[in-house]
Amino acid sequence: MRKPRQARILRAKGMDLNFLQTGAGEWLQGKGPESDIVISSRIRLARNLAEFPFLSRANPKERGQIERQIREQLTHASIAEDAVYVSLPPLSPVDRLFLVERHLISKDHAFGKGPRGVCMGARETISIMVNEEDHLRIQGLRSGFQLRATWEQVDELDTRLENLVEYAFSPQFGYLTVCPTNVGTGMRASVMLHLPALVMTRQIDKVFQAVSKINLAVRGLYGEGTQASGDFYQISNQPTLGKSELEIIENIERVIPKIIEYERTVRDQLLEQRREVIEDKVWRAYGMLQTARTINSEETMDLLSAVRMGVNLKIIQDVQIATVNELFILTQPAHLQKMERSELNSPERDITRATFIRNRLAGGSSPGGNGGGSSGRKKTT
Amino acid sequence: MQCEACQKSEATVHLTDVSNNSKREIHLCEECAKDQGVTIKSYMHKSPTFPEFLTQIVHSQVEGSAEEKDITCSRCGITYRKFRATGKFGCPNDYATFKKGLVNLLEKIHGKVQHTGKVPLRATDQISRQKELRTLRADLEKAVREEAYEKAALLRDRIYKLEGRPS
Numbered sequence: 081m082r083k084p085r086q087a088r089i090l091r092a093k094g095m096d097l098n099f100l101q102t103g104a105g106e107w108l109q110g111k112g113p114e115s116d117i118v119i120s121s122r123i124r125l126a127r128n129l130a131e132f133p134f135l136s137r138a139n140p141k142e143r144g145q146i147e148r149q150i151r152e153q154l155t156h157a158s159i160a161e162d163a164v165y166v167s168l169p170p171l172s173p174v175d176r177l178f179l180v181e182r183h184l185i186s187k188d189h190a191f192g193k194g195p196r197g198v199c200m201g202a203r204e205t206i207s208i209m210v211n212e213e214d215h216l217r218i219q220g221l222r223s224g225f226q227l228r229a230t231w232e233q234v235d236e237l238d239t240r241l242e243n244l245v246e247y248a249f250s251p252q253f254g255y256l257t258v259c260p261t262n263v264g265t266g267m268r269a270s271v272m273l274h275l276p277a278l279v280m281t282r283q284i285d286k287v288f289q290a291v292s293k294i295n296l297a298v299r300g301l302y303g304e305g306t307q308a309s310g311d312f313y314q315i316s317n318q319p320t321l322g323k324s325e326l327e328i329i330e331n332i333e334r335v336i337p338k339i340i341e342y343e344r345t346v347r348d349q350l351l352e353q354r355r356e357v358i359e360d361k362v363w364r365a366y367g368m369l370q371t372a373r374t375i376n377s378e379e380t381m382d383l384l385s386a387v388r389m390g391v392n393l394k395i396i397q398d399v400q401i402a403t404v405n406e407l408f409i410l411t412q413p414a415h416l417q418k419m420e421r422s423e424l425n426s427p428e429r430d431i432t433r434a435t436f437i438r439n440r441l442a443g444g445s446s447p448g449g450n451g452g453g454s455s456g457r458k459k460t461t
Numbered sequence: 462m463q464c465e466a467c468q469k470s471e472a473t474v475h476l477t478d479v480s481n482n483s484k485r486e487i488h489l490c491e492e493c494a495k496d497q498g499v500t501i502k503s504y505m506h507k508s509p510t511f512p513e514f515l516t517q518i519v520h521s522q523v524e525g526s527a528e529e530k531d532i533t534c535s536r537c538g539i540t541y542r543k544f545r546a547t548g549k550f551g552c553p554n555d556y557a558t559f560k561k562g563l564v565n566l567l568e569k570i571h572g573k574v575q576h577t578g579k580v581p582l583r584a585t586d587q588i589s590r591q592k593e594l595r596t597l598r599a600d601l602e603k604a605v606r607e608e609a610y611e612k613a614a615l616l617r618d619r620i621y622k623l624e625g626r627p628s
Binding site: 250252 | 462536537538539547548549550551552553556557563566567570571572573574575576577578579580581582583
């Protein structure tokens with residue numbers, strides 16, 4: 081039995097999210113099974129308290145009561161090592177976006193209204209959104225292809241919470257949610273894949289077609305309604321009712337290895353038939369990132385994607401995969417502004433981004449492993 | 462999703478704007494869309510294509526009568542019609558209130574209508590208690606029919622106890 085540990089509550093204005101800033105969450109470490117292609121595995125459960133209306137219908141007073149009740153229970157339940165509860169309304173927009181960029185909260189949650197918050201472990205493998213679309217959104221996130229282990233952790237946490245609050249549940253319809261698309265298990269299981277070769281050879285559409293036939297959805301880097309960026313795609317279950325959690329996971333587990341194999345086959349073919357073309361793309365991307373003086377977010381994602389593939393194909397040997405993985409997150413707008421400790425306009429961000437990438441790539445070793453005290457700071461030149 | 466212009470109403474008009482080789486998605490409520498010169502009415506009032514017409518017929522079959530659409534949840538006060546317009550329930554009780562129309566909708570979304578996944582421990586107790594109550598009530602009826610009043614009294618006490626009532 082784990083020793084209960086109370087979550088710290090961070091609510092003060094101007095609070096410090098810097099405890100998260102050294103490197104990126106554990107799910108970006110590039111470890112875990114099949115991590116050359118599978119970035120991360122994610123499970124989220126939607127839950128609501130039985131005694132309150134849904135947030136779509138709750139008045140401000142009820143929203144406050146819901147948030148307070150869940151917050152109190154969360155701080156008593158041992159969520160994770162060094163769990164922290166962060167109330168969102170007092171946070172600056174940059175801090176909120178910072179949490180979105182790290183996949184700890186959704187964009188809707190960041191810029192929603194009323195009392196709401198997020199409880200998360202310091203390793204960032206667990207986060208619980210309070211008062212998002214549903215009263216509770218419990219999320220587990222891990223590096224590589226490990227849906228089952230992620231589910232086990234989320235399941236255990238959900239069971240612990242269920243003893244502290246009464247969930248809205250019906251024997252026929254399962255866990256009751258605001259949207260009928262989430263009812264039943266309330267579970268969305270998703271796997272984030274990096275598929276540059278399939279994109280390059282324009283075969284990615286075949287994957288989409290095949291996947292949609294077996295009731296799975298394809299989404300961009302930041303989930304629902306987002307564009308694919310950096311050749312990242314999330315594959316997730318569509319129906320949530322009528323199948324058990326493990327059946328849903330098994331359905332995804334059956335198809336992911338096929339996509340992984342497809343991507344690897346195409347990479348091998350490209351290397352065999354158009355080696356110079358691939359090497360050229362990878363080295364040019366690496367060269368640009370090492371030398372650019374100003375670079376926007378979109379170009380960064382594209383170039384990092386090519387470099388990431390180059391590292392996995394051992395074309396580039398002096399960069400660690402964790403370094404590249406982290407750069408995808410650390411070069412985003414809110415992260416750059418947190419590092420600089422000031423608000424930056426878009427041209428300023430592009431300069432800061434280019435400098436940061438140059439320094440990171442010059443450093444060579446993985447910043448994630450050393451605790452990264454200075455990892456976030458750019459050197460002033 | 463909120464309207465990008467007024468940040469108040471639900472966005473129901475979703476446009477994709479392609480200009481200067483860049484694509485942008487715009488989400489507006491009907492009011493703001495009108496303000497910005499998007500003529501929704503003209504789309505809405507044109508006669509339906511054959512597949513649209515067919516869908517409308519199927520919908521009307523599935524969704525039942527106008528009367529059913531006016532069913533109101535006693536707890537949160539939303540109607541089935543409102544739920545269908547927003548796609549959002551107002552409270553857990555809606556699932557029971559709108560059950561009739563809902564079963565068809567859930568069948569369309571999920572292909573199934575019976576939950577088979579995880580069950581909260583509290584609900585496990587509740588489900589088995591309800592099952593036991595059903596059995597006991599049937600037994601009680603039978604006992605009364607057979608005029609076995611002593612047995613009936615015992616059954617009644619057990620029912621009261623399960624229901625949490627003083628016997």
